[in-house]
Amino acid sequence: MQAGAAIPTQAMAELSGLDQLRGLVDGRFPQPTMDATLGFRLVAVDEGRAVIEGAPTAAMLNPFGTVHGGWAASVLDSALGYAIHSTLAPGEYLATLEIKINLTRAIQPGMAGLTATGTIVTRGRRVAVSEARMVDGEGRIYAHGSCTCLLLAL
Amino acid sequence: MQAGAAIPTQAMAELSGLDQLRGLVDGRFPQPTMDATLGFRLVAVDEGRAVIEGAPTAAMLNPFGTVHGGWAASVLDSALGYAIHSTLAPGEYLATLEIKINLTRAIQPGMAGLTATGTIVTRGRRVAVSEARMVDGEGRIYAHGSCTCLLLAL
Amino acid sequence: MQAGAAIPTQAMAELSGLDQLRGLVDGRFPQPTMDATLGFRLVAVDEGRAVIEGAPTAAMLNPFGTVHGGWAASVLDSALGYAIHSTLAPGEYLATLEIKINLTRAIQPGMAGLTATGTIVTRGRRVAVSEARMVDGEGRIYAHGSCTCLLLAL
């Protein structure tokens, strides 16, 4: 646990993952700094499901002037991880082992209304897998992917 | 091609991918904005190989206070894409279809000396694949992965 | 197109992908030989969706005596590819660029009732992506994954 942690170690020990994430949504815990840097935030969470809204800007472009693939990867990584995080018992935490992202449509700076929803696929005792999709208001898919997380005890 | 493109459309039409990237390295073309936002930059490029140096800061943290997985994904996405970009003929460009990243060691804010090297694996007429690793000065691997790109004509 | 092709070149030129696959389901075209070798077969297909049933045997074991991961990968590769195949116009074909499979539960030889369903995620002009899950009769997920295909003209 680092100085810049949005979720304090004590909250991780005492709260379920779902309650920790509710604390992010309702502002009891500060936003993780990456979220502000890349213009996204967790807006809703249930057990096994997390929703992130994001709005990429001209500060997040690749050499060709469209939004860098790392932006979608970052947003999906959060959605994927939070979907699993929401299933943690007090005292559990997770480490993301791998993420796999398909980039299916170019994202333009200034686009609004992009939403990434992560949902759990399988949740074992030691390993969990989730998947996520990023869509716009018309349901067009801009990116989607999956991740594998290791579940650990504090 | 967008307003914020680091590589102008004319350069894409007239220069090889390798020469375009050399223009990024030596400053003839401006850095892509994502690179400044996330603290990394292309420092060396050859045909089929690209090297990026990065230094994550406290502005790029996940909820637990370590560096967000999206940071490594963004750096590797650039290294992977540039390795393929360096093989493009004038008038060709690429679209990244998918990236797959393993996160093998936690990255701390303030770490210096992280280097990601992308190398081409296969390069066909329509599709290319590359792989990349991010290591520190002692050669420890923090993340690695691969990507698949579609090759297109302007 | 090879000597051992289950779908003749003429059928690929004249029939939609969906009609080609219906020919596999109803027996007008012979089963691909891999299906018999590994004990699975396409049992249902709609546009954008394909269902495979499989029953692994003692001829498909890894060194530890459970079913080799390649069995699930083969079944899912078929389900993923067929889901995209079902969207092809006459004269189109596909090349699978990559598959990514999570193995979430050990598969035992002799298990019956394993079903893998592939569904399309995105379908562009040149590239399509699908995902698939393998479940048993109780809905437990044994493996799932995604693939990226390139779409080509004969």
Place this chain on the structure above:
Amino acid sequence: MQAGAAIPTQAMAELSGLDQLRGLVDGRFPQPTMDATLGFRLVAVDEGRAVIEGAPTAAMLNPFGTVHGGWAASVLDSALGYAIHSTLAPGEYLATLEIKINLTRAIQPGMAGLTATGTIVTRGRRVAVSEARMVDGEGRIYAHGSCTCLLLAL
């Protein structure tokens, strides 16, 4: 551990992974049944590295008459897993969590001289990652990929 296990439970408890695999190479342990079914076998192993030779036949075709993608996935899954297996201490075993395979060149039935080499990328206490490539005698790459394994105690 199942009835059809090539590596007996006692050998897993008493031998290092490397010695177990040497037993497969030199014939002290029987080949896993999948290897015979799909025409491949482990031919060499060192710590962190495993080499498989395979020869696909007309019994392993997809609907188009080329070799099914599941064949390369099966061979690479073995090469990837064995590379990690070769690092196990007595009493350790592994579970493959995910594999990711790029299929870069069509494989024809009857091709000889295909070799898949798996090598370890990172090896932690609980998780290991490996990568593998399948090449022919001229070094052309037909498939390559990576896997993530969980390490466990018997």
